[in-house]
Amino acid sequence: MIETASLLAVVPELILTVGGLALMLVAAFGGDGSARLVNWLSVIVLAIAGVSLSCSLAHGPDAFDGLYRADAFSAFAKALIYGAAAAAILLAPRFFSVGGNPRPEYPVLILFAAIGMGMMVSAGDMLTLYVGLEMNSLASYVLASFMRQDERSSEAGLKYFVLGSLASGILLYGISLLYGFTGSTAFDGIAVALGDGVSKGELFGLVFVLAGLAFKISAVPFHMWTPDVYEGAPTPVTTFFASAPKVAAIGLTVRVAIEALGPAGLDWQQIVIFVALASILFGAVAAIGQTNIKRLMAYSSINNVGFALIGLAAGTPAGAAATMSYMAIYVIMTIGGFACILQLRDADGKPVEEIAKLAGLSQSRKGLAAALAIFMFSMAGIPPLFGFWAKFLVFDAAVASGLTALAAFGIAMSVIGAFYYLKIIKTMYFDEPVATYEAKGGPVENIILTACAVVIVLGYLLNPTLDQASAAAAASLF
Amino acid sequence: MDGFPILSLMMAVPMAGAIACLFSGANNARWIALIATLVDFVLGIVLWMNFDQGGLQWQFQEYAPIFGRFAWALGIDGIALMLIALTVFLMPICIGASWNAINKRVGEYMAAFLFMEVLMIGVFTAQDLYLFYIMFEAGLIPMYLIIGIWGGADRIYASYKFFLYTLLGSVLMLIAMMWMVHEAGSTAIPVLMAYNFDPQIQTWLFLAFFASFAVKMPMWPVHTWLPDAHVQAPTAGSVILAGVLLKMGGYGFIRFSLPMFPEASAQLAPMVWGLSMVAVVYTSLVALVQSDMKKLIAYSSVAHMAIVTIGLFAFNQAGIEGAMMVMLGHGLVSGALFLCVGVIYDRLHTREIARYGGLSINMPKYAVLFLLFTMASVGLPGTSNFVGEFLSLMGIYQVSTWAALICTTGIILGAAYMLYLYRRICYGDQVNADAAAMPDLTGREIWLLAPITAAVLWMGVYPESFLAPMRSDIRALEARLAPAAPAGDSNIKMGAPKPTGEAHHEEASAHGEAH
Numbered sequence: 001m002i003e004t005a006s007l008l009a010v011v012p013e014l015i016l017t018v019g020g021l022a023l024m025l026v027a028a029f030g031g032d033g034s035a036r037l038v039n040w041l042s043v044i045v046l047a048i049a050g051v052s053l054s055c056s057l058a059h060g061p062d063a064f065d066g067l068y069r070a071d072a073f074s075a076f077a078k079a080l081i082y083g084a085a086a087a088a089i090l091l092a093p094r095f096f097s098v099g100g101n102p103r104p105e106y107p108v109l110i111l112f113a114a115i116g117m118g119m120m121v122s123a124g125d126m127l128t129l130y131v132g133l134e135m136n137s138l139a140s141y142v143l144a145s146f147m148r149q150d151e152r153s154s155e156a157g158l159k160y161f162v163l164g165s166l167a168s169g170i171l172l173y174g175i176s177l178l179y180g181f182t183g184s185t186a187f188d189g190i191a192v193a194l195g196d197g198v199s200k201g202e203l204f205g206l207v208f209v210l211a212g213l214a215f216k217i218s219a220v221p222f223h224m225w226t227p228d229v230y231e232g233a234p235t236p237v238t239t240f241f242a243s244a245p246k247v248a249a250i251g252l253t254v255r256v257a258i259e260a261l262g263p264a265g266l267d268w269q270q271i272v273i274f275v276a277l278a279s280i281l282f283g284a285v286a287a288i289g290q291t292n293i294k295r296l297m298a299y300s301s302i303n304n305v306g307f308a309l310i311g312l313a314a315g316t317p318a319g320a321a322a323t324m325s326y327m328a329i330y331v332i333m334t335i336g337g338f339a340c341i342l343q344l345r346d347a348d349g350k351p352v353e354e355i356a357k358l359a360g361l362s363q364s365r366k367g368l369a370a371a372l373a374i375f376m377f378s379m380a381g382i383p384p385l386f387g388f389w390a391k392f393l394v395f396d397a398a399v400a401s402g403l404t405a406l407a408a409f410g411i412a413m414s415v416i417g418a419f420y421y422l423k424i425i426k427t428m429y430f431d432e433p434v435a436t437y438e439a440k441g442g443p444v445e446n447i448i449l450t451a452c453a454v455v456i457v458l459g460y461l462l463n464p465t466l467d468q469a470s471a472a473a474a475a476s477l478f
Numbered sequence: 479m480d481g482f483p484i485l486s487l488m489m490a491v492p493m494a495g496a497i498a499c500l501f502s503g504a505n506n507a508r509w510i511a512l513i514a515t516l517v518d519f520v521l522g523i524v525l526w527m528n529f530d531q532g533g534l535q536w537q538f539q540e541y542a543p544i545f546g547r548f549a550w551a552l553g554i555d556g557i558a559l560m561l562i563a564l565t566v567f568l569m570p571i572c573i574g575a576s577w578n579a580i581n582k583r584v585g586e587y588m589a590a591f592l593f594m595e596v597l598m599i600g601v602f603t604a605q606d607l608y609l610f611y612i613m614f615e616a617g618l619i620p621m622y623l624i625i626g627i628w629g630g631a632d633r634i635y636a637s638y639k640f641f642l643y644t645l646l647g648s649v650l651m652l653i654a655m656m657w658m659v660h661e662a663g664s665t666a667i668p669v670l671m672a673y674n675f676d677p678q679i680q681t682w683l684f685l686a687f688f689a690s691f692a693v694k695m696p697m698w699p700v701h702t703w704l705p706d707a708h709v710q711a712p713t714a715g716s717v718i719l720a721g722v723l724l725k726m727g728g729y730g731f732i733r734f735s736l737p738m739f740p741e742a743s744a745q746l747a748p749m750v751w752g753l754s755m756v757a758v759v760y761t762s763l764v765a766l767v768q769s770d771m772k773k774l775i776a777y778s779s780v781a782h783m784a785i786v787t788i789g790l791f792a793f794n795q796a797g798i799e800g801a802m803m804v805m806l807g808h809g810l811v812s813g814a815l816f817l818c819v820g821v822i823y824d825r826l827h828t829r830e831i832a833r834y835g836g837l838s839i840n841m842p843k844y845a846v847l848f849l850l851f852t853m854a855s856v857g858l859p860g861t862s863n864f865v866g867e868f869l870s871l872m873g874i875y876q877v878s879t880w881a882a883l884i885c886t887t888g889i890i891l892g893a894a895y896m897l898y899l900y901r902r903i904c905y906g907d908q909v910n911a912d913a914a915a916m917p918d919l920t921g922r923e924i925w926l927l928a929p930i931t932a933a934v935l936w937m938g939v940y941p942e943s944f945l946a947p948m949r950s951d952i953r954a955l956e957a958r959l960a961p962a963a964p965a966g967d968s969n970i971k972m973g974a975p976k977p978t979g980e981a982h983h984e985e986a987s988a989h990g991e992a993h
Contacts, residue, residue, distance in 0.1 A: 363583075377619055382645075383612035392608075392652070399656040407656070411649040418645055422622070422638065430626045430634055463546030 009063035009070040011056050012049040012078060013118050019045030020111035027104035035102040039093060042107035043086045046114065050082045061476065062124065066186055069124040076324055076473035077121040077251035080331050081244045085114045087335045087448055088240035091342055094442045095236050098349050106146060110240060113139035117248035121255065126175045126185040129252060133171070133216065136245060137164050143240065144233045156232025163215070163225040171212025177205030178260075187260035194263040206261055210271055213256065216249040219309065220278040223302045227286075230298035235351060238294055239338035242301050243331045250305065250327050254312055254320050258477045265315050272313045273406055279306030280410055284417035292353050293341055296420065297334075300379060303417050304330050310410055311394035314401040321474035322393035325466055329390035329459070333378050336452030340372040343441040343449075352435065355424060360433025368441065369428045371453045378456045380421040381414050386459030483540050484528075485552040485603045488521050488566070489596045496592035504584035508577060511588035515569040518595065522566035529559055532950045536668060539605070548608035548665045556947035557732060557802060558602040561725055564809045565598045567933065568721045572714035574926045575817055579713060579824055580628055587628055590620040591714065598722050602729065607655050607665045614690075614726060615648055621715070621723070629710040636703075636710035643703040647693030654686035658738070671737040671958075680742035687735050688746075695727030697750075697787060698757035701780045708776035709829070713820030716772065720779050721813035725805045728786050732798065736790065737955055740962040743791065747964055750791045751874075751881040757784035759884065762891035766898065771819045771829045774899055775812060778855065781888055782808045782863075788885050789870030793963035797873020798952045799945055803866030806944060807854070807937055811863055814851045814930040818844070821923050822903075825916045831899065836908035841918045845904045847927050852900045854934050856893045862937035877966045 007014070023038050023045070030037070053075045060070030089107045096102035116139065119132025141164065145157020179185050181201040182193030194202060215222040230238045261268055283303025290296040308330065311323035343365075344352040352358075362369035378387030391414065398407040441449070455462070495514030499507040529537060539553035554562065572591060580587050597620070600613035618641050626637035659665050662673045675683060693700045704724075708716050736743050758781050765777035782804060789801030821844060822837070823829055838845035854861035857868075867889060875882035908914035919927075937944055 362586075382615060382619060384616045388612070388615075395653065396656045399653060400660050404653065404657060408650060408653045411653055412646065415642060415646045415649060419638070419642060422641060425622075426626060426634060426637070429623060430637070460545045464544075467546045 005059045006063040006068070008059040009056050010068060010122075011052045012082075013115050013122075015049045015052055016045060016111055016115045016118070019048075020108055020115065023104070023111065024108045027108055030104065032103055035104040035106075036093070038104035039089055039102070039107050042089055042111055045111060046082045046086045046089075049114075050079060053078055066188060067123075067125045067128050068119070069122050071473075071476035072469075073251070073255065073324075073473040073476045074118075074122040076469055077247055077327075078118050080247045080328055081114060081117045081121070084243035084247065084331050084335060085110050085117075085240065087339075088236055088243065090444050090448060091239055091335075091339055092234075092236035094445065095234060095342055095351065098345075098351070103146075106143070106236075109139045109143050109146075113143070113240075114244070117244060120248045121251040123252065123255065124187055124259075126178065126187075126190075126260075129256070130168075130172065130175065133252070134168065136248065137168065140164075140241065140245065143237045144229055146237055147234050150234075152232040153234060156229045159225055159232075160229045167212050167215030167222065170208055170215070174205045174208025174210075174212055177201060177208060179205075181205060187256070190260045191262055194261065198264045198267055202264070203267060206264055206268060207271070209256065209261075210253075210268060210275075213249065213253045214275055217246065217253060217305050217309075218298075218302055219275045219305050220282045220302060221275075223279070223282070226302060227295045227298040230301070231292055231295045231353075235294065235338065235342050238297070239335060239342070242297060242334045242338065246301065246305070246334075247327045247331060250308055250323065253309075254323055255477060257312060258315075258320060269313055269315055272309050273403075276306045276309035276313055277406070277410060277413070279303065279309065280413045280417070281306075284413060284420070287417070287420040288423075290420070291355055293344075293355050293358070293424070294353055296355065296424075297337065297341070300417075300421075301334070304379070307391055307394055307410070307414070310406065311397050313406065314394075314397040314403060316397060316401045317471070317474045317478050318400055319394070319397035319474075320477055321467075321470040322397040324473050325393050325470040326390040328466065328470070329386050329456075332452050332455050332459075333375050333387055336371065336449055336456065337375040337379070339445050339449040339452065340368055340375065343368055343438075343445055345438040347436045347438065349438060352437070355427055357435040358424065358427045359431035359435070361428040361437070363433050364437050368449075371449050373425045373428060374453050374456055376421040376424050380418040382418070384457075384460070386456045389459065389463070483552075484521060484525055485538050485554065485599070486540060486550075488518055488525070488562075489599050489603075491517050491521070492569075492592040492595040492599075496589040496596070499585045499589040499592060502585055504581070507585040507588040508573070511573045511592055512570060514592055515566070515573050515595065518599075519566045519570055522563055525554075526559060526563055526947075529554075529556070529947060531556070531947050535951060535954060536605070545609075548606045551605040551609060551666060552603040553605045553668075554603055555951045556949070557729070557951050559947055560802065560806055560944060561602045561722075561729055562599055564725070564806055565595065565602070565722050567929070568717060568809065568813055569595050571813070571817070571926050571929065572717050574922065575717060575820055576712065576714040577922065579820065583627065587624070590624050591718070594620045594624075594718060598726075601726055605667045607659060607667055607670060610667065611648075611652055611655060614730075615645070617723065617726075618644060621719070624715045625707055625711045628712045628715070631710075632706075633710040636706040639703045640707040643700070644693055647700070648690040650686045651690035654683045658683060667733065671733075673738070675739065677741040677745075680739040681745065684735055684739040684742035684746060687730065687739075691727040691730040691735065692753075693727075694730065695724060695783050695787065696780060697727075697753050697784065698760060698780065699753075701757070701761070704780060705773050705776040708779075708816075709770060709772045713816055713823065716816040716820075717813040720775070720816060721809040724779065724783060725809060728783070728790065728801065728805050731787070731790050732802070732955070737958050740959050743959070744793065744962040744964050747791045747793070747877075750787055751878055754784040754788040754791075755881055755884040757781060758788075758888035759891065762888055762895060765895040766891070768895075769831055771823075771831055771899065771903075772816070773829075774831075774895065775815050775819065778892065778895065779808065779812050781892065782812070782855075785867055785870050785885060785888060788874045788881055789866075792870070792873035792877050793956070793959045794873050794876055795952055795956050796869050796876070798955060799948065800866050800869025800871070800873055802948055802952070803937070803941060803944065804863065804870055805866070807862030807866045807934070810930050810934050810937070811851055811854045811861075814847075814927060814934070815855060817923075817926055817930075818848045818851060821919065822913075822916065826913060831902050833910055834903045834913045835906045835910060836904070836914065837916070838904040839908060840914055840916060843919045843924065847919070847931060848904060849900060850931060850934070852896045854938070856896050857889055860935070860938045862934045862941075864938055865941040876968050877964060879968045882968075 116135030123129035287299035378385035604610035
């Protein structure tokens with residue numbers, strides 16, 4: 001018998017499900033002409049789901065006998081996810097309208113992905129986790145190959161599907177090992193079983209689970225799909241991939257590592273440290289030679305995931321809070337950055353992706369170049385921009401838990417990363433113009449871009465709020 | 479002045495100017511920038527007038543905990559006051575120097591300079607460790623753009639080198655800061671200045687801070703970014719870089735390294751002396767063979783900054799006061815020298831020394847002012863640098879006679895390369911027809927150099943005006959360092975009627991070298 005309280009706790013998912021299904025019918029009967037309507041309605045559905053988070057919180061934290069958790073942590077992550085998903089929907093129409101008509105399936109797929117992501121961060125059981133993950137992944141595979149006529153897009157979808165299935169397989173194998181050796185799929189049950197020492201079999205399970213999750217967050221050494229998919233997928237979809245699912249996957253990883261694998265902290269801590277440093281280093285070094293800005297952003301996202309994981313490596317509430325704050329700031333920078341990239345269209349309205357063609361952008365599109373420069377300096381972690389604060393928090397958490405050497409090493413490598421962000425600024429500001437650009441961007445893009453830029457510049461004023469929210473989120477895990 | 483947030487206002491004025499410049503045309507931007515910097519200069523004078531010499535250590539304090547983990551905490555002591563005065567004094571001159579020299583993207587240029595001024599004042603006024611770091615690091619952004627957009631032919635390489643070099647130096651300092659805040663439980667600089675860290679850990683913390691300040695300073699061997707940055711930067715960029723940005727390194731030592739890690743400072747002082755000695759001799763010799771005017775002055779900056787570090791790590795009042803005076807004097811003199819280079823660069827568009835010659839014939843006014851600044855750079859008595867260099871060397875002599883001996887040669891070498899530069903540019907035959915045809919200083923250029931001339935002479939003739947506000951702060955610093963200060967090897971016997979033969983001999987020989 002299903003309790004009402006449980007149903008009320010999953011109200012955001014219910015709203016998204018009902019909304020998504022209804023809008024799918026609208027899309028099916030309305031055809032391509034309904035795209036605009038479906039777009040706006042999806043954003044509204046996401047907004048309602050966001051508001052309903054408070055209702056879900058009030059009836060949490062456990063729902064359906066612990067299968068699902070509606071706590072401060074999931075609310076924090078879902079707020080980010082819904083926001084990022086809405087931005088990805090809003091940024092899309094102008095991009096798709098160049099190559100034909102925008103199609104209404106796009107926002108519907110994002111809604112379905114959002115349900116999956118919500119379940120990921122709310123999972124209290126390995127099976128909920130897997131269902132949420134797959135729900136998100138299936139929608140993502142389709143989204144990656146959304147431009148059916150475009151060879152690169154189809155290739156991206158196929159690659160993502162094949163490698164994604166492989167990762168799901170690895171994850172499932174890990175889950176089955178953990179189940180076999182601990183006798184439970186619930187996070188609490190696993191934690192209890194791990195509490196009396198970690199056996200070989202449990203350790204194997206843990207390693208496989210983390211490997212599967214590392215694939216989803218595209219951390220080195222499971223990152224190979226990222227550059228190809230980011231480059232091939234339509235730019236709004238890349239915006240989506242780089243923001244919302246990243247938050248979901250990082251949130252999921254944090255929850256699994258702390259709630260389920262918490263007692264085995266010393267075992268996974270080494271893995272997380274290695275993955276974090278490898279991601280930072282590889283993301284930075286490999287990005288240097290890139291000529292395509294979407295590909296560069298892919299390496300940048302690998303790099304950023306590395307920094308976010310430093311907070312998790314600390315293994316403390318402050319560390320988990322730092323990781324979530326990092327993701328919040330990262331999402332704003334990423335969406336802002338992609339909003340800039342989406343505006344890079346030549347005189348015919350065709351998207352421009354080559355970095356070399358950005359030359360002299362600061363003279364033809366002053367505001368756009370300034371915004372992109374702000375996001376790049378911010379990603380490089382240069383104060384007084386907000387991106388610095390994200391890095392500050394994770395390194396501060398690492399220092400507080402005694403990982404000073406890790407922090408010193410990680411921050412030194414961030415200097416390598418600064419180089420390629422600087423390269424974009426150099427191209428825009430120091431070089432002479434080579435390409436002509438569309439005179440001005442769309443209003444929606446401009447609003448999103450300006451909002452992100454303002455937050456990145458004045459973000460420090462949000463510190464008390466962000467600290468409080470992320471601390472509450474992290475506290476609900478421990 | 480009770481409770482009036484004058485420090486915030488001094489940062490708000492250029493900030494507002496910067497935003498206004500971004501949205502205005504070339505000519506308006508020039509005027510906005512000039513007015514904003516002049517207003518700040520006036521505010522600086524008001525600040526100095528209201529500063530209570532020998533009063534509370536921290537004055538004009540402001541505190542607003544609006545950033546969660548750290549606060550908007552401002553406040554100054556005499557040392558910061560002097561550096562702020564230097565900043566607001568040089569800024570209008572920089573704007574004036576770029577009046578005609580910069581004619582592309584003027585609004586952005588002026589905005590970058592004004593933003594730079596905000597950050598420089600922020601660095602010298604911040605009383606919160608993290609606020610200081612943010613201001614300190616943020617300066618990279620406008621300077622990167624200034625060098626990269628308005629710089630010379632090789633500007634891109636220079637801007638990258640400047641940015642990445644200084645960034646790498648600073649990030650380790652951030653980790654050390656985090657550790658300190660967790661240990662001491664406060665981000666307030668005054669609290670941390672009085673906190674006694676474990677001497678074992680101090681060494682590590684000192685090295686992390688040293689990595690940042692030594693690059694900023696710059697000390698040999700991490701000085702290589704400076705000549706590149708200076709040569710490529712536009713004139714005003716060089717002025718602000720040499721005049722104020724380098725002082726952030728010295729300010730860092732005086733505000734953080736010495737009072738927060740006294741034991742480690744004493745322990746590692748020989749390393750600092752060694753690097754400074756090498757810097758004085760080596761960079762002076764390098765300066766001697768330069769064929770590019772700006773590069774020559776850049777290397778001379780490194781040598782002068784080594785006199786600063788030697789004075790700071792003398793651990794006594796004379797040395798630290800001397801270091802501060804060298805910083806102030808060098809800020810004025812090197813700024814003026816870069817302006818002098820800018821004057822003839824604007825006419826002939828080359829920094830090659832050999833392309834000039836005999837300028838005292840066709841540019842007599844220029845030759846007089848250039849001579850004055852050359853002499854000031856050499857450290858002639860009566861000019862600003864003499865006071866600082868003399869005090870620094872006197873300070874270090876009490877601690878290490880060898881360091882004093884070797885660093886004093888820097889004065890002689892300084893005279894050599896500066897006079898050699900002056901001879902090649904202003905004296906001799908007028909071999910180059912185009913150089914011989916250059917007109918003398920314009921009214922604008924005289925007005926740029928005249929205030930610096932006045933300040934240089936003032937500082938040389940009556941340094942007390944500048945030493946008085948800092949005295950009690952430096953005395954407090956000396957007291958803080960006293961327990962850890964290394965024993966001197968000069969065996970000065972104060973007040974003994976007849977020194978022993980050996981000490982007398984040693985003192986006499988050091989005197990011989992000093993002149």
